[in-house]
Amino acid sequence: MKDKIIWITGASSGIGEALVYLLHEQGAKLIISSRNRDALYRVKQNCKNNSIDIHVLPLDLEQTEILPEKAALALKIFGRIDILIHSAGISQRALAINTGLKVAQQLMDVNFWGAVSLTQGLLPSMISAGGGQIVVVSSLVGKFGTRLRSAYSASKHALHGYFDSLRIETEEHNIHITIVCPGFIKTNLTFNALLADGSAQNTMDDAQENGMMPDECASKIIKAVASKKREVYIGGREKYAVLIKRFFPGYFAKMIRKAKVV
Numbered sequence: 636m637k638d639k640i641i642w643i644t645g646a647s648s649g650i651g652e653a654l655v656y657l658l659h660e661q662g663a664k665l666i667i668s669s670r671n672r673d674a675l676y677r678v679k680q681n682c683k684n685n686s687i688d689i690h691v692l693p694l695d696l697e698q699t700e701i702l703p704e705k706a707a708l709a710l711k712i713f714g715r716i717d718i719l720i721h722s723a724g725i726s727q728r729a730l731a732i733n734t735g736l737k738v739a740q741q742l743m744d745v746n747f748w749g750a751v752s753l754t755q756g757l758l759p760s761m762i763s764a765g766g767g768q769i770v771v772v773s774s775l776v777g778k779f780g781t782r783l784r785s786a787y788s789a790s791k792h793a794l795h796g797y798f799d800s801l802r803i804e805t806e807e808h809n810i811h812i813t814i815v816c817p818g819f820i821k822t823n824l825t826f827n828a829l830l831a832d833g834s835a836q837n838t839m840d841d842a843q844e845n846g847m848m849p850d851e852c853a854s855k856i857i858k859a860v861a862s863k864k865r866e867v868y869i870g871g872r873e874k875y876a877v878l879i880k881r882f883f884p885g886y887f888a889k890m891i892r893k894a895k896v897v
C-alpha cells in the first residue's frame with residue numbers, strides 16, 4: 636500500500652479507524668472522512684509518523700446532495716485517488732413493522748446512496764488515470780436477511796447489486812471492486828444502531844462484544860484488497876452462514892429463525 640492514495644469513509648471509529656492505522660503504517664497517503672471532525676483529528680494524531688500524509692475531510696453521508704462536491708474536494712487533495720474505501724455505516728435494531736420510512740431511508744442514504752454518490756464522483760478520474768480500486772464494506776446480512784435488520788440488510792443487499800453490476804461495467808477500465816462482508820466485529824456499530832424511532836440503541840450486543848477485533852478485520856481487508864478479491868467474508872463461525880444458505884436453504888431458514896442475533 637506504500638504511496639497509494641486512499642480515501643476512507645467511516646474513519647473515525649471501528650473498522651475504518653483500524654484501516655487508517657494499518658494503511659498509514661504501510662506508507663499509504665490517506666484522506667479520512669466521517670461526520671465527527673474531532674474524532675477524525677484524534678485518529679490522525681494517533682498516527683505516529685508523517686501524519687502530514689493524512690488529510691481530514693469531514694462529511695455527512697446523509698447529505699447526499701453535497702457528496703459530489705466532497706468527492707471533487709477529495710480529488711484535489713493529492714491530485715488523484717487510487718483506492719476508495721466505503722466503511723461508514725449505521726445499523727438497525729427494530730422490527731420492520733415498527734421502522735418508519737424516515738428511519739429506513741436514513742439507513743439507505745448512509746449505507747447505500749452515500750457510497751453510490753462518492754463512487755460516481757470519483758469514477759471518471761479513476762478511469763482517466765487508467766484504473767483504481769473500490770472497497771465496499773457490506774455485511775454478512777448483505778447476503779441474507781435476519782430479524783431486526785430489515786432496512787440495514789436491504790441497504791447492504793443493494794450494495795451487492797450495484798457494485799457487482801459496476802464491476803462488470805468497469806473491468807475493462809481496470810477498476811477492481813472488493814465487497815467485504817464482516818460478521819461480528821467488536822466496534823461501536825451496535826451502540827450506534829438505530830431503534831424504530833431513529834434514536835441510537837446505546838448498548839453493545841453480546842455478539843459484537845465477543846467479536847473479532849477491528850485491527851484483525853482491517854488486516855484481512857487489506858489482504859483482500861491487495862489480491863483484488865471480488866468478495867470476502869470476515870469473522871468467526873458466523874461467516875459459514877453464507878455457505879449454509881447457499882447449499883442448504885431449508886436448513887438455513889430454520890436456523891436463522893431460531894437465531895437470537897446474526
Ligand SMILES: NC(=O)c1ccc[n+]([C@@H]2O[C@H](COP(=O)([O-])OP(=O)(O)OC[C@H]3O[C@@H](n4cnc5c(N)ncnc54)[C@H](OP(=O)(O)O)[C@@H]3O)[C@@H](O)[C@H]2O)c1
Nearest residue numbers: 645647648649650669670671696723724774820822823824
Ligand atoms: N462491526 C460489525 O460487526 C460489522 C458487521 C458487518 C458490517 N459492518 C459494517 O462495517 C462498517 C463499519 O462499521 P463499524 O463496525 O466500524 O462501526 P462504527 O465503529 O460505528 O463505525 C461507523 C463509522 O461510520 C461513520 N458514519 C456513521 N454515520 C455516518 C454519516 N451519516 N456520514 C458519514 N459517516 C458516518 C461513523 O463516524 P461518525 O459518527 O464520525 O460520522 C463511524 O466512523 C459499516 O458499514 C458496517 O455496516 C460492521
